[in-house]
Amino acid sequence: MSKKIWRHFHKKDLQERWQVLEEAGILSPESYQALTGGQGLSLEMADQMIENVITTYQIPMGLSLNLTVNDKAYIVPMVTEEPSVVAASNFAGQIVNAGSGFKAQVKSRLMTGQVCLTGPADPDLQNHFEDWVSAHEGDILDWARSAYPAILKYGGGPRAVRSAYYPYKDRGFYLIYLDVDTQEAMGANMMNTMLEAVKLKSCQALNQSLASDASPVFDPLMAILSNHADQCLVEVSCEIPARKLSRPGLAGSLVAQRIAYASDLAQVDPYRAATHNKGIMNGIDAVVVATGNDWRAIEAGAHSYAAKDGAYRGLATWDYDAQAETLRGQLCLPLAVGTVGGSIGIHPQAKLSQDLLGHLPAQELMQVIAAIGLAQNLAALRALVSEGIQSGHMALHARSVAIQVGAEGEEVAQLAAALADSSTINQETARELLAELRQEKNKY
Template sequence: MVNQMTKLNWAGFSKKSPEERIAFLENHQLLNPEEQEALAQHQVLSLEIANQMAENVIGTHSLPLALVPDFLIDGKNYQVTFVTEEPSVVAAASFAAKIIKRSGGFQTRVHDRKMIGQVALFDVPDKEQAVQNILQKSASLLSLANEAHPSIVKRGGGAREVKAEIKDNFIIVYLTVDTQEAMGANMVNTMMEALAPTLEEVSGGQSLMAILSNYATESLVTAECAVDLRFLSRKQEEAHYLARKMELASQLAQIDPYRASTHNKGIFNGIDALVMATGNDWRAIEAGCHAYACQDGQYRGLSTWTFDEAEHCLRGSLTLPMPIATKGGSIGLNPTVQIAHDLLGHPSARELASIITSVGLAQNFAALKALTSTGIQAGHMKLQAKSLALLAGARETELGQLVPQLLHAKHLNLETAQAILQDLRNHKN
């Protein structure tokens, strides 16, 4: 693999054909010949492997695999893959990555890397006494949990802490587990089910359920960046004005849940795309992050942006629960996922969590800059026009003429695209 700090010339990458892009990556040792052939032939997930990954398989479903080059995170360059059907997501991430790299890149902090499981107990006769009994037996409970999954202990992980809380009619027992490189759902579920009979005995109650929580507050990651104002606009006055508007947009997402929802959706445009590309559970990540967005009772924007007038920059920060994995699940089965990890340089789980959080902050920056300046529709409409042209049956050589005419048409729809295409072909003949 090419060294992460090697400077590559990505100029014009988006203008190349898919075959030329693959050749570029192979020439710079970002793809090996086998991976190059797999991507070129579009045969990356066989029906046989798909049948091992899910129930009732009848085929496979394809989505575009795109590359966003040169994310500078904690002093390293990363070549990031996105699985997404929305072209504007890739374009926005590329734009933001380039600007933020020129401003010094992203700095991240992994606060911790543990998962939480819970056993909910009900019909407990004396809740206060039961909590005391559970906490007094925490050492033996930890041992029992580790005995249920000894392989993680051998790898340096395992159960770390037991807590118990009274919530309404329940006692909820929480177990914190170091899952190492795995996301750890099966691991934690196994431990919790192993603890349930003992907890029933100690509390005098009954177990309602024993399961992992996707609200991974012990796996928080923070990504930060400082964007030099000259990258917002070449005109100083306009740059200050845009920075102020982006700060206000950040504040709006903190007070209005209607805006917060769309604000956070923009963050997940990039996060979901990379989480999917690396074979992780994007549903679990979304569930935990959206819960974190309303931790104080109101749903809020997950990122914050502040205008630092003294330092002439716009500062962004994003903290998320990010229980991501590099081992386990379907990660080792799907060839495309393996390619994504290869392009990233096989990061650890902590490192991958930092990359994903940085991508979310980049995506948010691009969205806010567009919204507070030119708006998002101009770029979206151009991409929509191209999609409609392709749906109408246009060949690649016809897009250059069809798309501009479609953008100037009264109605931007498939019927119009088909009519313009037919007219172009009639005049050509």
């Protein structure tokens, strides 16, 4: 597909953008109809998804058009209400393409769940538990397979077992962790079915192994998928010529060095790290939502991984090579996403997103989402260490304020421009300027 068809896409109106998508031939007839006919999630379908439905809540979907990952170009749908997110991903993607694009690899793709048994906080019992789990790993894997055999024919299934023990207050928590290849699914229901079976069988077998006539020592507390998905990791990196980062009055090499310093700050200061990571998740969440995946699970996994060594740190890092005049970025995080299951096959917009992306397998989707996250981080840091974040944000904020006070059609852009030129961007000023615009228009 030629990149020329996407030229000046952001300057086109909605009908012209739809025409580009139709000419590109990347949408199914159903998706194109859902796009142009406003046929999103129906109230009837929504009423089947959650309780007490009264309406649906719509959020804009835009496209990131400049993303190249492993030498392949992607059209990436993003669902977000934050004005700067889609623009930032497009801008950063363009900068990264001046180098060699993003390079990504999935380091592992296993979902992890846990079975928790409780019992006395006893070192001897701990040793017995750990020895038993090690000796019965094969049995535990068999119990899990038997609970959900359907995944086996797709090449998936349980892969590994390990144990942990945590004494707390007057009890001990005895944990069995199960790692599962869920193939194309995120796999929450699959995992929980397996884990429930392992919980009951392992607790029974452990109590029998103690050969005690007294009441059972172990009690089955819970079995549940963990969102700390540290066995489902993707890594993405990029190299950017420093000259591509220049700003008015700032050489690209200086901007690159300052980006590296800002990255270092996020490794030592949790206040900065939280905002550093929030910016990354601005992009990641937008694609996760668009593809029908569970953004809450992704958020939980990302932030827990950011604290994996006991301190909360920035997920993305940047280093400046002064000799090569190159800025290098890297991001590694868990992304437990799927391409089947959940709302993915139900929500019309999720199906539309799959068409736009080209119906990617789960591992490739992980790579694309991670690249969007690193692009988002680059755009934010470049603005922060040069002109500051507000100049770009306020221009977009002006459009939001214009809409809030009732500007319509061409008035939105006109009022936003007038607000941007004013010293104050608020609703009171916007109403005054809108009245002036309309008064001037009525003269003719």
